[in-house]
Amino acid sequence: MQSNESQQPCSSNSSRKRKFVEDLPENFLDTVCPPNSKARLEDPLQSGEITFSGNNSMHFSSSEHAFGREPSGQLSYTEDGDDYQCLEEMKFSMNSQNNMSLFGDDSNNQANDDYLNFELSRTPSPFDFGDDLMIPELSSDDVRAISQVVLTQNWSEEQKPNIADIGEFEVTSTQKNNTRSRKELVQPSSPVKRSKPPHSVAAQSSVGSNASVKLEEISYIDTKNLCERITIEMRDNKIAQKTFAEKILCRSQGTLSDLLNNPKPWDKLKSGKTTYLRMFNWLAQPLSRRMAILEMDIDDVHEALGMSAPVPVRNASKKSKSMKSDPDTKRTRFVFTNIQKETLEAIFKETERPSREMQETIANHLKLDVESVCNFFMNARRRKLHKKTN
DNA sequence: TGGCAGTCAATATC
């Protein structure tokens, strides 16, 4: 990937938009950096977060800087305070070691000769192989097939992919150097020794649990991408949600449906990480083995996934309080009437967190239990939340 | 103790 060298003079520090001069294919970011993925720059001088938002946009933010490439192709750069700098270029380059360099240059700003040069050491993505970055048009089937290769082939020690690269890449080093020349900063073709991320995960083998990872070994999973892949996998291999949920996850069909349609970001998860990790470890197996696991006894499934049995759901046979005396009675699910529901929703729009007293008043007016009203608001808050995140 | 995460499982919807 070569950069366009054209320069745009920085006319004024008040200018907050710069033409994006990098000659990148339109779908470059979407292709090499999965939408909604994040990368973290660990350099203490220039730490920050890069977010790939889809639609070919990317934003970097730190305590000092905030800039991004908009879908329009413009480079935006904003900074509060007096030390505003003007970035003339933002460049990306890939080398044969699958390292991506992001380079921002504000060399026109002589008063503050500051360069930003981040080397994003990333693992091979399903999309690039060899010395040249490939920007193919990929169908979902292609993505799946290539991912399969990436996840299951035997990599050399140097090439080991991070199987967490299901929609994610790791940032291992970043540099900021105010004294180095620009040429020194950008060396797209020179191999950059890739240091292994401290919590990266490698697919070691295509056989059995060797391809699995433990919770403590993994730093991040792109749950959205993972769920998309699981959905494709289930569709293509005609695996019913009920089968997959019960066999692989030890969870119910409804739970799986919810997880797949409303994946929570990895860093927002608590104990729920293990459920996603089971999906992840299943997907990391070769296809034949994935299918074989579905036929295994439950104990063998745990072993195949390299994971212990999940914490049993303690409320597995849930009955309403009134049903507890008769455990064989099938619970009927309470359903709010239209009026109750519409009223609750209207109140929720105004007040997401009504006081206990207010909940009691609502319950009285709608002839509901306070617990039901409480549950409604609790569920509404979190379900609204994951609608937002999606 | 209240709020929440994770989940079940009935049932609505496709």
Added chain:
DNA sequence: GATATTGACTGCCA
């Protein structure tokens, strides 16, 4: 029949 929705339960944590 498969999947999506949703009211409620349990345990954890601040």
